[in-house]
Amino acid sequence: MISILRNVRIVAVLFAAVALCAGARPAAAIPGCSQWCTHWGTPGSAPGQFDTPTGVALSPAGAVYVVDSNNHRIQRLSGTGVFQSTWGTPGNGPGQFDRPYGIACDSYGILFVTDTFNDRVQVFDADGNFLREWGAAGSGNGEFAHPQGITVDHAGFVYVTDVDNHRVQKFTSDGVYVTQWGTPGAGAGQFDRPIGVAVDPFDNVYVVDSNNGRVQVFTGDGTYLSQFGTYGSGEGQLDHPTGIVIDNGGYVYVADAGNHRIVEFSNTGSRVAQWGTQGAGNGQFQSPQGLALDTYGRLYVADRDNQRIEIFAIDCITPAKTSTWGRLKSLYR
Numbered sequence: 159m160i161s162i163l164r165n166v167r168i169v170a171v172l173f174a175a176v177a178l179c180a181g182a183r184p185a186a187a188i189p190g191c192s193q194w195c196t197h198w199g200t201p202g203s204a205p206g207q208f209d210t211p212t213g214v215a216l217s218p219a220g221a222v223y224v225v226d227s228n229n230h231r232i233q234r235l236s237g238t239g240v241f242q243s244t245w246g247t248p249g250n251g252p253g254q255f256d257r258p259y260g261i262a263c264d265s266y267g268i269l270f271v272t273d274t275f276n277d278r279v280q281v282f283d284a285d286g287n288f289l290r291e292w293g294a295a296g297s298g299n300g301e302f303a304h305p306q307g308i309t310v311d312h313a314g315f316v317y318v319t320d321v322d323n324h325r326v327q328k329f330t331s332d333g334v335y336v337t338q339w340g341t342p343g344a345g346a347g348q349f350d351r352p353i354g355v356a357v358d359p360f361d362n363v364y365v366v367d368s369n370n371g372r373v374q375v376f377t378g379d380g381t382y383l384s385q386f387g388t389y390g391s392g393e394g395q396l397d398h399p400t401g402i403v404i405d406n407g408g409y410v411y412v413a414d415a416g417n418h419r420i421v422e423f424s425n426t427g428s429r430v431a432q433w434g435t436q437g438a439g440n441g442q443f444q445s446p447q448g449l450a451l452d453t454y455g456r457l458y459v460a461d462r463d464n465q466r467i468e469i470f471a472i473d474c475i476t477p478a479k480t481s482t483w484g485r486l487k488s489l490y491r
Contacts, residue, residue: 194441198239199466206241213261213448245286259306277302292333300335307355339380347382354402386427394429403449413446
């Protein structure tokens with residue numbers, strides 16, 4: 159009887175893992191639980207291939223947009239990884255790019271892209287039609303020195319990490335400058351090459367302070383609140399972190415690029431979990447960058463140097479870390 163019950167529980171967990179990866183949202187999530195689902199992409203320039211993917215965003219309609227940086231384009235895929243369309247060519251005209259990095263999607267499906275080496279933000283509709291742009295090279299208000307991270311809050315304000323100016327700038331969705339904060343340094347509210355940026359359910363702004371190995375938290379007007387993370391490779395430490403995303407429960411996921419892993423923190427900055435090692439296998443990374451979450455609790459990771467997008471189910475109903483038979487079976491021996 160005990161053996162039968164064990165087998166029933168193993169099968170139930172396996173079906174749960176498959177359901178999570180297929181997009182079935184569980185009744186109750188366990189913080190710190192992740193399950194590898196799949197990956198998309200191979201090296202190249204053909205549709206569905208990537209050369210240095212850095213940013214990823216999801217639309218309200220479920221489309222997945224990937225910044226294919228060294229191919230100077232954006233690719234749109236379905237929620238199952240099927241190629242749908244692409245736009246962008248090398249250059250500095252409207253709709254052209256010079257190594258774009260970040261992408262964000264607002265509640266209307268409008269896309270905001272940091273065109274990093276053109277020092278501007280470009281805005282597109284869901285089909286890739288050019289709408290507008292703002293920014294120029296420089297250090298004045300609304301100017302940039304290699305913008306990378308970008309996010310949109312619930313009121314529609316756009317936040318951009320102005321990497322080599324060591325600051326964050328805030329704009330309206332039409333590109334009107336609102337405010338900025340940050341100076342070079344390692345003190346509270348200072349930055350050394352900020353990269354990722356995200357907002358929590360209360361529109362607090364989380365900034366990945368990459369060369370300082372930490373995440374800093376601010377109000378929407380730039381008032382410093384807190385920070386977490388220190389430079390290193392231990393639990394909860396960060397080595398040149400890049401991307402960041404926050405779920406509806408306030409849990410924070412950081413792409414720890416130099417350590418080739420994802421680190422999960424609570425909304426108070428306590429380490430919850432981490433996963434990933436350096437490599438090209440399932441669930442491994444080579445300098446992970448941009449992150450995005452869908453409504454089913456799946457985390458999308460731009461695995462830059464493996465030229466792919468990896469997907470994990472993070473709203474788990476079991477503390478298993480992978481969906482392999484051996485690991486799941488070991489839980490019930």
